[in-house]
Amino acid sequence: MKITAARVVVCSPGRNFVTLVIETDQGLTGIGDATLNGRELAVASYLTEHVIPTLIGRDPQQVEDIWQYLYRGAYWRRGPVTMSAIAAVDTALWDIKGKIAGLPLYQLLGGKSRERVLVYGHANGRGLEETVDAVGKYIDEGYKAIRAQSGIPGIDKAYGVGRGDTYYEPADASLPTETVWDTPRYLAFAPQLFAKLRDTYGEGPELLHDVHHRLTPNEAAQLGRALEPHRLFWMEDATPAENQEAFRHIRRHTTTPLAVGEVFNTIWDCKQLIEEQLIDYIRCTVVHAGGITHLRRIADFAALYQIRTGSHGATDLSPACMGAALHFDTWVPNFGIQEYMRHSEETDAVFPHDYRFEDGHLICGETPGHGVTIDEALAAKYPYDPRQLPVARLHDGTMWNW
Numbered sequence: 001m002k003i004t005a006a007r008v009v010v011c012s013p014g015r016n017f018v019t020l021v022i023e024t025d026q027g028l029t030g031i032g033d034a035t036l037n038g039r040e041l042a043v044a045s046y047l048t049e050h051v052i053p054t055l056i057g058r059d060p061q062q063v064e065d066i067w068q069y070l071y072r073g074a075y076w077r078r079g080p081v082t083m084s085a086i087a088a089v090d091t092a093l094w095d096i097k098g099k100i101a102g103l104p105l106y107q108l109l110g111g112k113s114r115e116r117v118l119v120y121g122h123a124n125g126r127g128l129e130e131t132v133d134a135v136g137k138y139i140d141e142g143y144k145a146i147r148a149q150s151g152i153p154g155i156d157k158a159y160g161v162g163r164g165d166t167y168y169e170p171a172d173a174s175l176p177t178e179t180v181w182d183t184p185r186y187l188a189f190a191p192q193l194f195a196k197l198r199d200t201y202g203e204g205p206e207l208l209h210d211v212h213h214r215l216t217p218n219e220a221a222q223l224g225r226a227l228e229p230h231r232l233f234w235m236e237d238a239t240p241a242e243n244q245e246a247f248r249h250i251r252r253h254t255t256t257p258l259a260v261g262e263v264f265n266t267i268w269d270c271k272q273l274i275e276e277q278l279i280d281y282i283r284c285t286v287v288h289a290g291g292i293t294h295l296r297r298i299a300d301f302a303a304l305y306q307i308r309t310g311s312h313g314a315t316d317l318s319p320a321c322m323g324a325a326l327h328f329d330t331w332v333p334n335f336g337i338q339e340y341m342r343h344s345e346e347t348d349a350v351f352p353h354d355y356r357f358e359d360g361h362l363i364c365g366e367t368p369g370h371g372v373t374i375d376e377a378l379a380a381k382y383p384y385d386p387r388q389l390p391v392a393r394l395h396d397g398t399m400w401n402w
């Protein structure tokens with residue numbers, strides 16, 4: 001079998017997506033997500049100019065060798081652009097392999113470890129009361145786990161607050177929106193929000209929270225401690241993790257579970273975090289961490305240290321990523337949870353898929369491959385719409401981590 005053609009489809013059915021389509025001489029086609037929010041065309045160009053020409057004529061069944069070729073062979077290793085491009089190829093090849101075998105992807109990985117995948121939704125509101133109500137709506141819809149993000153008095157455009165109560169999309173303008181960050185106000189507010197949530201909804205729902213890289217290690221330790229009485233499922237991205245050792249300090253001072261990894265590209269970004277058991281959940285995802293082939297390596301390594309998976313699943317990860325992730329989650333023995341921010345109806349129509357939501361869980365389908373396709377004619381009706389992620393500054397103008 002040979003790869004005869006590959007192309008990149010960039011479309012914007014409500015938000016931007018980059019999708020790689022690979023065709024073979026046997027008429028089988030596979031797709032992979034290559035979306036990197038706010039940097040879409042960099043990955044599209046990397047694929048079109050540098051990767052696709054090297055794929056033509058290769059046997060699509062050689063998934064591992066093609067992964068190694070694109071990783072080792074590029075000489076310039078790692079980084080979000082390279083690893084998203086590799087992920088797209090890898091996901092499309094696993095999709096094709098499933099179609100050749102006539103099996104859903106989870107079967108190729110080793111079969112089901114569970115019947116369904118626990119997901120968490122993203123509840124948000126402009127202030128405390130609105131956020132508490134938004135969490136209630138998710139509970140009413142059957143969610144067992146909900147991440148709560150709220151607007152904070154005195155902070156203009158806090159992370160995670162959307163325009164509606166379900167969809168959340170931070171990439172909102174062609175040039176980055178300026179937001180303002182205020183750590184003392186946030187540290188005073190966040191424990192009040194979770195106290196109120198426990199007070200209102202009791203011990204039942206799992207509650208999560210994303211700090212979005214805003215704190216120093218010591219501030220993160222303080223917040224983790226303050227949240228302990230409210231029993232969080234996890235506190236996410238408490239401090240930037242380029243310096244993995246920073247998590248030693250947080251870990252020493254709090255038992256609130258820690259989750260990190262949505263911006264990681266390879267196992268090297270989390271090697272120390274995992275080896276030293278500095279986190280509880282690893283959040284790498286299919287599209288940004290080199291596809292199924294590499295994510296499997298990260299998860300197996302994490303399993304040695306009883307660290308579980310909790311893959312990123314924001315709306316900027318396309319249904320093609322979500323489909324592959326759900327097969328991965330159905331197989332991976334050390335599964336923890338899967339993020340699930342629902343896509344818009346336009347997005348769902350462009351990417352027909354067979355996964356479904358039921359009782360706070362997602363269930364992957366039985367279609368051979370990962371079960372997601374792209375309607376290219378419909379995609380063509382939604383041209384690229386340049387948008388970037390916001391930036392954050394402190395009140396005095398200092399650039400901060402968004």
Ligand code: CS2
Pocket residue numbers: 037170210212262312313314315316339389
């Ligand atoms: C996030 C995302 O879902 C999450 O946990 O932190 O909202 C993230 O900000 C976006 O995916 C960035 O593109």
Ligand code: MG
Pocket residue numbers: 210212236237262
């Ligand atoms: Mg996050």
